[in-house]
Amino acid sequence: MTMTAQANLPMKPPLLRRVLQAFVDIRELTLIVLIAAIIIVMSNINPYFLSFSNFRAVAVGMAPTAIIVIGMAILLASGGFDLSVGSVMALSSTVVAMLLLSGMAIPLAVACGLILGGIVGVVNGVLVTGLGINPLIATLGTMSIARGIALVLTEGFSVSSLPASFAWIGKADIGGFPVIVLFTILLVILFDLAVRHTPFFRQVYFIGANEKAAMLSGIHVTRVRIILYALTGVLAALAGVLLASRLMSGTPTAGNGIELQVLAAAVIGGASLRGGEGTILGAFLGVVFVALINNTMTMLAVSIYWQMIVIGGVLVTAVALDMLIRSKRG
Structure with a gap:
């Protein structure tokens, strides 16, 4: 090859720059490194952090958020989002608890709760796509309505004294691992594969x-x-x-503020508020990252109010970085 031809070939960027670019482009890899860094640092600060009981508590606590983030990540990829998820969570929780207290069979009560969540979702979809209402306004409205219905039905009190057999769903273990965590991981795997390989979910992007x-x-x-x-x-x-099932009560105030954590986790995991990007695995890793930050601050005796500030800051930072990366690509 002549010197002139060699001079016309594009120069490869330095190895360090390519590695850094891979970390930026592959959000899952970035999150795995950050999660590993948190674990290493905290294990040196507090030996209890690495204990099975601590990881079990973190995993069980983040399971509901991880389930919700699956839907949020797919919605964000389509260019939408839903602020009513926390209220739907509370409404379903209280309705199922009330149905169980009335003597309804557990499978039927659970089915009614899931159908109720689907109905609220359809209403959101019709408001956004059928009537052309901005997703922020539409889901903010249904968020208030769903939470209000949960509070009206229970008069603000938790619905307890549920059948003992209902606890199996949220409290049972298989081989020492909580069923709720295993079920969440299974859902993440199934939806991640579906989003990557099925024609319907490819349309979303x-x-x-x-x-x-x-x-x-x-x-x-x-x-x-x-x-x-x-x-x-x-x-x-x-x-x-x-x-x-885990708390053995339906709580009308459950999920208050969870929509912020879900959005933060999905965006941290690679989803974009403009749509067209994101994976279920990345969103799940975002949930793990946020859960570990909360656990770290709890172990360091940081006030719960400061934790809210930190999560809000993480969300703003993640969105800002996403916009910066997009502008650089452009």
């Missing part, structure tokens, strides 16, 4: 990247988005059922 192009290519955007909102509602309701 086309819609989020360019809605008009998706419509011209034959994708029924309205129908897909309504299904996604319904799915998000069902997953939020499922999280509420599992929480009610």
